[in-house]
Amino acid sequence: MQPPVSALHTDKYQITMMYAHWKNGSHLKRRAFDLYFRSLPFGNGYAVFAGLERAIQYLENLRFTEEDIEYIQSLDEGYEPEFLDLLRSFRFTGDVWAMPEGSIVFPEEPLLHIQGNIMELHLIETALLNFIGYQTLVATKAARVRHVVGDDLLLEFGSRRAQEKDAAVWGARAAYIGGFNATSNMLAGKLFGIPISGTHAHAWVQDFEHEVDAFRAYASAFPDQTVLLVDTYDTLRSGIPHAIQVGLEMKRQGKTLAGIRLDSGDLAYLSKQARQMLDHAGLTDTKIVASSDLDEHTILHLKTQGAKIDAWGVGTKLITAYDHPALGAVYKMVARYEENQWVPTLKISSNPAKITTPGLKAVYRIIDKKTGKARADLITLANEKINPKKPLLLFHPEQTFKKKKVKNFTVIPLLQPIFVGGQRVYSLPTLQEIKAYHQSQLSLFWEEYLRILNPEEYPVDLSQKLWDQKQNLIKEIYAKIKQEMEE
Numbered sequence: 001m002q003p004p005v006s007a008l009h010t011d012k013y014q015i016t017m018m019y020a021h022w023k024n025g026s027h028l029k030r031r032a033f034d035l036y037f038r039s040l041p042f043g044n045g046y047a048v049f050a051g052l053e054r055a056i057q058y059l060e061n062l063r064f065t066e067e068d069i070e071y072i073q074s075l076d077e078g079y080e081p082e083f084l085d086l087l088r089s090f091r092f093t094g095d096v097w098a099m100p101e102g103s104i105v106f107p108e109e110p111l112l113h114i115q116g117n118i119m120e121l122h123l124i125e126t127a128l129l130n131f132i133g134y135q136t137l138v139a140t141k142a143a144r145v146r147h148v149v150g151d152d153l154l155l156e157f158g159s160r161r162a163q164e165k166d167a168a169v170w171g172a173r174a175a176y177i178g179g180f181n182a183t184s185n186m187l188a189g190k191l192f193g194i195p196i197s198g199t200h201a202h203a204w205v206q207d208f209e210h211e212v213d214a215f216r217a218y219a220s221a222f223p224d225q226t227v228l229l230v231d232t233y234d235t236l237r238s239g240i241p242h243a244i245q246v247g248l249e250m251k252r253q254g255k256t257l258a259g260i261r262l263d264s265g266d267l268a269y270l271s272k273q274a275r276q277m278l279d280h281a282g283l284t285d286t287k288i289v290a291s292s293d294l295d296e297h298t299i300l301h302l303k304t305q306g307a308k309i310d311a312w313g314v315g316t317k318l319i320t321a322y323d324h325p326a327l328g329a330v331y332k333m334v335a336r337y338e339e340n341q342w343v344p345t346l347k348i349s350s351n352p353a354k355i356t357t358p359g360l361k362a363v364y365r366i367i368d369k370k371t372g373k374a375r376a377d378l379i380t381l382a383n384e385k386i387n388p389k390k391p392l393l394l395f396h397p398e399q400t401f402k403k404k405k406v407k408n409f410t411v412i413p414l415l416q417p418i419f420v421g422g423q424r425v426y427s428l429p430t431l432q433e434i435k436a437y438h439q440s441q442l443s444l445f446w447e448e449y450l451r452i453l454n455p456e457e458y459p460v461d462l463s464q465k466l467w468d469q470k471q472n473l474i475k476e477i478y479a480k481i482k483q484e485m486e487e
């Protein structure tokens, strides 16, 4: 368990809106928000949802401490004492639905749907977007790396380059969900039970007069898990020969040199040379680990060059989501509860893709019974039923002439209840279960959606009823604006 996240981990405007609602007497009005993203990162065909556990911990422990209240008071913004009292007794009381962590998710799908009073719904926006945006990015990047390495071992080495501590620790967890086997971060190992793994640094070698003495001393400290870093001076002429020398000494003692690590230079050439040299010396069980600014692209190139690499250490480019550093997730109001019913609401934009989809919704994955593969995701009204016995007409939400009829299918609802009335009703899966769930979900998709370059766009459609509701609301809003202009 991590220390609780402060209630002040939010933007000022959330607190000012909470106060203004309280002054207005509207702070307990019931509202609904969706959290989703609009476009996929890294040019990938899907994203891997992560960050839910952190979000759950946050909501369960959300409190204003006396120090937080003192700070708000000290701002001299005229907050009345009764409002501060309200904050003192603040607890999250809302209802939450979410996709399970490890889910394969797509743009426009509600990843979280939250109902509650407007005050609490404002407060939590920033933290939820912060956790889920980052962890989903890293899990997705990790899945891309996993996609190109097949079954090779993947080690997460990014802590030193992460954007601060929380990113290192939760990023390690997200990488594990997305397909990494281990992390070098000890704290992530302790907190989450992720396998930890590591070799040694150049400084270990530099600390000895002779490279071979450094290797020998390391091997005698860790005879069962010796991985030697061979590029401190000269990989081919010094590092590998010295590693072989120590490897043979180990062999005579009945031990195996577990591996060598290459951390610079031409990794394809060096790994092929290293493999030959190790094999020639009879060290065929010694593995080759590579690290050095790797990502899915360099790894793919190294593979096509025939690199003889068994395990990959990936740091900076994974943990910082280097080539797409923000998911751009958003949190938008979709309905207001007025006179005992939910009234859909939307935000208009000149960019049609940015017009929100109003109302309470459900998300289904449509699975072809014959192939067992996903055909499309369908967002419907919350109370809409899909009859799997009747053919289902799917159409593109913008280019509506693009249609397809689906028969012989099953539907999987994607949103799960997480909180009811502020109480958690969801039992947290273990990290192993999340990882396994992610793998099982990948197998529902055709390779065309999974490849890392120019994947096919997976269809995410709106049901006819939801589509109609959205169009009608857009028309209504424009009619109202016109009327108000004329008055």
Ligand SMILES: Nc1ncnc2c1ncn2[C@@H]1O[C@H](COP(=O)(O)OP(=O)(O)OP(=O)(O)O)[C@@H](O)[C@H]1O
Pocket: 263, 264, 265, 266, 267, 268, 269, 291, 292, 293, 294, 298, 301, 302, 305
């Ligand atoms: N055969 C290869 N094909 C394509 N890219 C490679 C190959 N070998 C290594 N790379 C990549 O090329 C880059 C090499 O980086 P660079 O030349 O800056 O430093 P380096 O070789 O790691 O040396 P140092 O760490 O000493 O600066 C890394 O991103 C590495 O992953």
Ligand SMILES: O=P(O)(O)OC[C@H]1O[C@H](OP(=O)(O)OP(=O)(O)O)[C@H](O)[C@@H]1O
Pocket: 157, 158, 160, 161, 201, 263, 291, 292, 293, 294, 313, 314, 315, 316, 317
């Ligand atoms: O390359 P990454 O994917 O970020 O993986 C982590 C890097 O961290 C270590 O390097 P170190 O901090 O010693 O620095 P350097 O390799 O840049 O010299 C390690 O040797 C890797 O090169």
Ligand SMILES: O=C(O)c1cccnc1
Pocket: 157, 158, 184, 197, 198, 199, 200, 261, 291, 313, 315
């Ligand atoms: O264990 C390693 O080899 C390691 C750990 C962190 C960063 N670079 C390498």
Ligand SMILES: [Mg+2]
Pocket: 263, 291, 292, 293
């Ligand atoms: Mg390096």
